[in-house]
Amino acid sequence: MFVLNGEIHEGTAAALDLRDRGLTLGDGLFETILVVSGRPFMLDAHLDRLCSAAAELRLPVEREAFVRAVAMLLAETAAGDCALRLAVTRGPGARGLRIPADAAPNLLVTMAPWQPSMAFTDITLATVAIRRNETSPLSRMKTLSYLDNVMALEEAVARSADDALLLNTEGRVAATSMANLFIVRGTALLTPPVCDGVLPGTLRTLLLAQAAKAGLAAREAPLAPEDLLEADAVLATNSLRLVMAVAALDGRTLPRAEKAVAALRGLVRNAISAACGRDPFAVGFAAG
Numbered sequence: 001m002f003v004l005n006g007e008i009h010e011g012t013a014a015a016l017d018l019r020d021r022g023l024t025l026g027d028g029l030f031e032t033i034l035v036v037s038g039r040p041f042m043l044d045a046h047l048d049r050l051c052s053a054a055a056e057l058r059l060p061v062e063r064e065a066f067v068r069a070v071a072m073l074l075a076e077t078a079a080g081d082c083a084l085r086l087a088v089t090r091g092p093g094a095r096g097l098r099i100p101a102d103a104a105p106n107l108l109v110t111m112a113p114w115q116p117s118m119a120f121t122d123i124t125l126a127t128v129a130i131r132r133n134e135t136s137p138l139s140r141m142k143t144l145s146y147l148d149n150v151m152a153l154e155e156a157v158a159r160s161a162d163d164a165l166l167l168n169t170e171g172r173v174a175a176t177s178m179a180n181l182f183i184v185r186g187t188a189l190l191t192p193p194v195c196d197g198v199l200p201g202t203l204r205t206l207l208l209a210q211a212a213k214a215g216l217a218a219r220e221a222p223l224a225p226e227d228l229l230e231a232d233a234v235l236a237t238n239s240l241r242l243v244m245a246v247a248a249l250d251g252r253t254l255p256r257a258e259k260a261v262a263a264l265r266g267l268v269r270n271a272i273s274a275a276c277g278r279d280p281f282a283v284g285f286a287a288g
Contacts, residue, residue: 001077002110003069007077020106022089025097026145028105029053029061030087032239033070034114036276038079040070042239045202050086053141058099061088062108069109081280083114083240089144115278119242120265125176125249126161126223128152133175133199139174142199154176163236165225165249168197173223180204181222181240181246183231184216184260190227193220203237205265206271214263225249233257235264242268 004014022026031046040046047063054061066086073084090106130152132139137264149164156164156177163176175181175196182191182204189211211218228234233256234246243265245256273279 002108003073004108004277006065006069006072007064008072011048014108017092019092019094020099021091021093022087022106022144024093025095025096026143027057028060028087028089029057029059029145030085032142032270033084033086034072034109034239034242035079036272036280037081037083038073038074039276039279040084041144041272041275042202043067043070045205046080046086046239047141049200049202050088053121054141056089056137056141059088059090060103060105065107066109067105073109075113077111079111081116081143083112085110085112086161089142096253098192098266102283109248114240118240122245122247122279123162123236123243124247125163125165125236126159128155128252130155130164130166130167132166132168132197134168134170134174134195136197139197140194140199149177158202161248165228166197170196171180172196173225173228174198176236177238179241179244181223182235182237183206183227184235184257185227185231187216189216189218189264190223190258191218191223192223196222201237202239203242203268207237207243210267210271211264214260214267216260216263219221229254233261235261235278 002009031050033046034041051063087108090105093100107199130148144177152164166174168174173192180201194200234254238246245261269279
């Protein structure tokens with residue numbers, strides 16, 4: 001079941017104009033949101049990012065239309081724990097690259113299963129050849145043009161890693177194919193700045209704001225690959241897998257500051273519990 005332009009649909013198929021620029025040019029945006037006990041986690045932050053990116057792309061998006069669509073889908077499906085995907089395309093347009101003056105965006109909300117076992121895992125990384133273009137505004141957005149990430153992940157998996165480490169064109173650390181990166185260095189929690197080609201992740205924003213509760217001083221700082229190898233711990237964060245500990249990089253085992261990792265995971269669990277009314281990891285799952 002999904003919502004397309006304010007209407008509920010069964011199944012997974014719906015009519016879409018083949019001239020839609022989301023299909024022809026990847027002209028659109030998306031967000032992925034964790035839902036616990038039927039309550040979206042950090043929905044406002046996701047919508048803030050989507051609407052900010054839409055404004056920069058001159059893509060007309062009505063925030064309240066997404067709010068209504070999310071509420072409609074969650075009510076209709078009596079959702080418990082799941083993952084929502086919000087997407088907007090610019091809609092149909094004539095051939096060529098110019099942005100149409102009369103754009104009629106398509107708004108889509110879908111849902112997928114989510115289990116607590118998907119989160120707080122350990123992962124391995126491989127440095128890939130694809131670089132993040134820090135000069136492009138798209139590096140700061142979740143656009144439908146995601147093939148760099150797709151191919152980066154394929155390269156990493158071919159090298160027996162779980163995810164790809166993406167450097168930017170200057171050789172500095174940017175992100176993984178699916179997550180933001182942090183390092184723990186003593187009592188400092190460091191993450192690359194947005195200007196290095198970094199998506200301003202919602203969980204990244206949460207940790208930067210609340211890391212002091214975990215006894216860590218968080219700030220943005222440019223990171224070199226060597227900084228990951230020399231850190232006390234390396235963490236990857238995204239909205240569904242939450243806080244992942246990076247166990248190895250390019251086959252080299254990385255240190256793991258257990259106390260810091262557990263504290264940051266606990267911080268996220270507390271935030272989910274406060275926002276959604278339940279800690280989904282409380283039974284049958286060890287967050288540390």
